[in-house]
Amino acid sequence: MITLKTPLNDQDLDQLHAKDFILFSGELYTARDAAHQRLVKDIAAGTPPFDLNGAVIYYVGPSPTPPHLKFGSAGPTTSSRMDVYTPTLLHHGVKAIIGKGYRSTEVLESFRDHHAVYLLAIGGSGAYLGQCVQSSEVIAYEDLGPESIKKLVVKDLPLIVGYDVYGQDAYVYAKTLK
């Protein structure tokens, strides 16, 4: 099994190929619809709430953490809703994004142009994925509740490479059927 650890460098990403199963460990930032809306505004204003350079983003709105566990259920949400924001994030240094589902052609080109990767988490395995979270901290937009930006430290998060730096797409077959 291929392992990927933050901080990410270009060589780490070069070893990944579409459809590879990988285990991801390290830091990532959660963000979905509402957080992205604010994030791109803050980026435009020159005040992003965290350092985007080399960052990993996970499209997730976790369920609340029960008292007996470290984190709640935390599976991926549909990535295409964030397509409109993604090129901006990649342009500002984001190196990997975790989600599920198709991306637009423009977004895929943006991944390739910025030597970044799109990683897939298994939709509907939130209990499993949430238990890979070692620690979490709200770092921005706390009023958004499940949609706030959290910094997570994860260990052995199981992912599948969706779009690699060579322009290979794990969904290529499904796309021909659309």
Added chain:
Amino acid sequence: MRVINTQAIKQAVFQACQDIQFRYSKPMEEAITHYMNQEMGVGKAILKVLLENSELASKEHIPMCQDTGMVVIFLKLGQHVHLEGDYVIDMINEGVKEAYDVAYLRKSIVKDPILERVNTQDNTPAVVHIEMSHDDRCEILLSAKGFGSENMSKLAMLTPAHGLKGVEDFVINTVLTAGPNACPPMVVGVGIGGTMDQAALLAKQALFNEVGERNHDPRYAQLEQDWLEKINASGIGPQGLGGKTTAIDVFIKTAPTHIAGLPVAVNINCHMTRHVHIKL
């Protein structure tokens, strides 16, 4: 006349909202195991993770999915039932609110759909449909609808000339277009006939069927099986990464319609298809 206190309805909703979040239903668990044994490679690995997820969710008492859904309820009330106590819709929403709080479920509802989109913080209101019947029954069909799959659902106002072929093409295309966004393997609810609104309701009601349950009309039962076969022959597979298991089942519900119309609605669910049928 049968008297039912709305407190009993609230209690049932409170319990049901929790019961469906932490494990697959038995028929779904068996169906996924069955398909897993037929899959290879990526598809097999994904279905294995989904079964492990359900197992872990149940053991740790953590929801299977972070999107714990918008609660949709069909309340079936006989005309010989008298409801006493506080207003039934308020009591249903109280049940939802308390369940989502105590079970650490995600609150996913915003009050206004376009303007402020501020979270109501308690996962209410639920979507409640009331259906009358001639007897004294009181039944609650409750589901927690996730929006990855809800967003990929579609409705078409076809016309009689489209016929069966037009309906089939629309259903299959909707499922194929949904692809990985709807977290396949999916469960597909199809509503045909009525008016625009009724077709959508039929599609939603179809998702309350259990895996393997067939339409009472053998012609529609056959279509359910044919469409499932065609969907699974597409090769989209678990999570859209290839395989034989794109859908677990297809359910059709129909209603009389207008001489000029052929409404079709396709409501998609993911493999969790969280729902329960309670008889009070």
